[in-house]
Amino acid sequence: MLHFMLKVLVITKELDIVLQKKDQEIVNAMKLVGTTKRQFQMMRDGEWKHLMDDVSSFCVKHDILIPKMDDLYVLPRRLKCKVSTVTYSHHLRVEVFDATIDSQLQELDRCFDTVNNDLLLGIASLSPVNSFANYDKDKIMRLAKYYPNEFGDNKFQELSSKLDDYIVYMRQSDNRFSNLKGLGDLFKALVETKLDLTWPLVYLLLKLTLILLDAGPSVERSFSWVRNIKNEMCKKFNEEFFSDCLVCYAKNDVFESVPDAATINQFHSRTLAENN
Structure with missing residues (x-):
């Protein structure tokens, strides 16, 4: 769900930048809080299908296997002792997409009460x-x-x-x-x-x-609320994978010059190494 994480980070980017300026930009920050909440709600209400279309197109373009959404979700290796009772569709939509957005809305309400x-x-x-x-x-x-x-x-x-x-x-x-x-x-x-x-x-x-x-x-929690995105989203995603994504996001000027093929080859190499 790299596409989803990047969308979340893009939504919060402007608010985070303004909050770092503290007393210099508080009024603008308070306006951006409402804007950020509306963007999250709009994403939750109407962008799931668009997100899945983007992900599917990317996977097809780069020959990446797409699981069938009606199949039972395969738990991560460390949780194999548990039995999955939900489909991929339910897991991705409810347990990841909706839950992550809800956690961000709750965090905004908590920090900006x-x-x-x-x-x-x-x-x-x-x-x-x-x-x-x-x-x-x-x-x-x-x-x-x-x-x-x-x-x-x-x-x-x-x-x-x-x-x-x-x-x-x-x-x-x-x-x-x-x-x-x-x-x-x-x-x-x-x-x-x-x-x-x-x-x-x-x-x-x-x-x-x-x-x-x-x-x-x-007040410090309000200024640094965006840090909680990582804490909440890491509950849904692998820690190392999420850290890699944050590096790509923070250094986007560097990673924009990296060809997609090089990234995919690296991904396949790591997958093969883990399976072996």
Whole structure:
């Protein structure tokens, strides 16, 4: 099912790239989460036949044996002690195709739940990139609510008031804040200009946000969710085979120059060696 694995990796590629940029691209990442989920659902609902047609055409072209879909699925060698009770069709469609897509949808829901969405969007709203283009006071205040010990009722109201002055100053009054590249730069600039003393609550929230980005398991899980693809899919596929596929995907510029015939010959050679 190499064709299927590549389709899954292609769907997740853009989201993974954006998430690696962390606070710089959080807003775009949150939009891509919805897009990625829709792509997975569309694949599950309507692309099975197209995928099997592609695989069948590839196998016919390269003289690779295609099992009969109505035959009982032959278990891997290490599981021969168990008796298969499902057909190839059921195994490939239900136990591999549907199950893998479902696991990815569940992982997206788990990593980008309401709490994580609030945290991520709050972080994005603090970002100074493009003259604080993503600033959203409501989202910043929602972020502050997750720190009740630091922002009690009085300080919460004070933060709300100070944010209005803060954003006007940042956008209009000081060029030193106009070309910052991330939250780390903003934190450093506030200290260097001693404006951390002018807006101590904003500075505190920014500091807590940087700690969250560095050590928070929920946010870190959101940023690195795509790693779980390998963990889930390896339950369905041979570990070594999957690792080989990931190498091909990551180094696609190199492997595009490798002729199909060379790949097929290598595959047949390994198959013969294993059988002997």
